Amino acid sequence: MSDDAIGFAAVAGMVAACRDDWTLDSFDRVEQGTDFVARVACSTPNGEQRAVLKATIAEWMTPEIARAEPRLFERIGRETAIPVPEVYGFVDRHAEYPTPFYLVEECPGENLEGRxxxxxxxxxxxxxxxxxxxxxxxxxxxxxxxxxxxxxxxxxxxxxxxxxxxxxxxxxxxxxxxxxxxxxxxxxxxxxxxxxxxxxxxxxxxxxxxxxxxxxxxxxxxxxxxxxxxxxxxxxxxxxxxxxxxxxxxxxxxxxxxxxxxxxxxxxxxxxxxxxxxxxxxxxxxxxxxxxxxxxxxxxxxxxxxxxxxxxxxxxxxxxxxxxxxxxxxxxxxxxxxxxxxxxxxxxxxxx
Incomplete structure (x- = not known):
């Protein structure tokens, strides 16, 4: 599935696959990068929650390597003081959506690439x-x-x-x-x-x-x-x-x-x-x-x-x-x- 084909229904489905008690309200695609990345706003049992959804779609990235990222977020966050996003959920394989994909905390700060x-x-x-x-x-x-x-x-x-x-x-x-x-x-x-x-x-x-x-x-x-x-x-x-x-x-x-x-x-x-x-x-x-x-x-x-x-x-x-x-x-x-x-x-x- 190309990034152009990933619409509201697909993003909602990926969010639910990561957290079955979350419902997608809206999302904004992040244009930078070679993967599908979106900022999402969701309704949860604890109120509105903002997060980031990432799905690997770059052909050069093998699934075995891409699957490591959310697990590394968890280990680095647990064992070091390096600031990384909290992981809300991840999926290694799925019959309908591009995998792997994961849902993580939306961290504050700006990307100053080139600036x-x-x-x-x-x-x-x-x-x-x-x-x-x-x-x-x-x-x-x-x-x-x-x-x-x-x-x-x-x-x-x-x-x-x-x-x-x-x-x-x-x-x-x-x-x-x-x-x-x-x-x-x-x-x-x-x-x-x-x-x-x-x-x-x-x-x-x-x-x-x-x-x-x-x-x-x-x-x-x-x-x-x-x-x-x-x-x-x-x-x-x-x-x-x-x-x-x-x-x-x-x-x-x-x-x-x-x-x-x-x-x-x-x-x-x-x-x-x-x-x-x-x-x-x-x-x-x-x-x-x-x-x-x-x-x-x-x-x-x-x-x-x-x-x-x-x-x-x-x-x-x-x-x-x-x-x-x-x-x-x-x-x-x-x-x-x-x-x-x-x-x-x-x-x-x-x-x-």
Whole structure:
């Protein structure tokens, strides 16, 4: 069922499947994202209740992985101080509606995707400090038995095999490099969105060579832990006045990797290479993020080896940003895309 076909009757049915004592009164579709998400108003035994309904309709998201999100909300909410929505109910399989789907609390706050510059300096700093604390809390859930992706097996959270035949951070890194560089060479990771498919094709092989060489030189990674792979402004709800993070969303892509790789990925998201920060300001925010993380993990420190691995991971993150440019800048002008291209090329030049 496409999102266009999901009308009032379907939304009402999904709400009732999650909570049989709730009745849908109205709903508003949230346009952002690749899944069906709606804010719903319902009549309940305790009066009117507002909530959020999400149904997975993106073809690239497997049900085994998507089913993990409400279960992760429950575990993260129970075992950490990371703010996540309360879960009202979820359904893994249904004969009529797209699954999985779930019903959760509607949290306060605003999505500031593409607008972090609207935050006051102190509020922006709070976002970075809390990001460090949240990742530390996630990683402190403990070492995991193997690398992979978090999903659901036999109704329980489990670590699923990856798409790659790899059982170490180094092997997964290499596989990710090849996948990304292949995308750059073939017309980016999102050719349907690309107005210039060959924008970075000339850099595909030089970047592949540089990243594989850096993989050879990687020091031994830490054991794998849960990693939120998409911790960015688009998946945060914030108090725009204070910068307080009121909810961390999108847990359907939780990976099991080494913490330094997760830290690099989040730095790449929150310190947007296309933002308006000066180099000095970016260094200041990076230091806030890293100091916050380090302070929240007892006995953990940013050693030279970890910093070196993060630099390699950050180069890979930049390569991924190049491959994703058509989607991430879908609504940008040609001039804005060209500006971002120049920024990416300038960044990778020193590594090639």
């Amino acid at each position: 972090p510059e609207t935050l006051a300096p102190a509020a922006r700093e709070r976002v970075l400090r809390e990001a460090g604390e949240h990742l530390a809390a996630l990683h402190e859930l403990g070492e995991q038995p193997r690398f992979g992706q978090v999903g659901v097996s036999d109704g329980e959270l489990a670590i699923l095999p990856t798409d790659h035949d790899a059982d170490s951070e180094r092997e997964l890194f290499r596989a990710g490099v090849d996948e990304t560089c292949d995308a750059l060479a073939d017309g980016t990771a999102f050719p349907d969105y690309a107005d210039e498919p060959q924008r970075f094709a000339d850099l595909a092989e030089p970047l592949r060579e540089a990243l594989h060489a850096r993989a050879d030189a990687l020091t031994e990674p830490e054991p794998p832990r849960y990693c939120h792979w998409d911790y960015r402004y688009g998946n945060l709800l914030l108090d725009p006045a204070t910068g307080e993070t009121t909810a961390v969303l999108d847990w359907a892509n939780l990976s099991v990797r080494e913490p330094a790789h997760n830290l690099a990925k989040v730095e790449a998201h929150l310190l947007d290479p296309g933002g308006n920060d000066s180099e000095a300001r970016a260094r200041e925010l990076r230091a806030l993020f890293r100091d916050s993380y380090e302070s929240a993990r007892d006995g953990w420190a940013f050693t030279p080896a970890k910093r070196d691995r993060m630099e390699t991971y950050l180069l890979k993150c930049r390569t991924e940003a190049m491959a994703c440019l058509p989607l991430w800048l879908e609504d940008a002008t040609p001039r804005e895309k060209a500006k971002r291209e120049r920024e990416h090329r300038e960044y990778v030049r020193e590594y090639l």
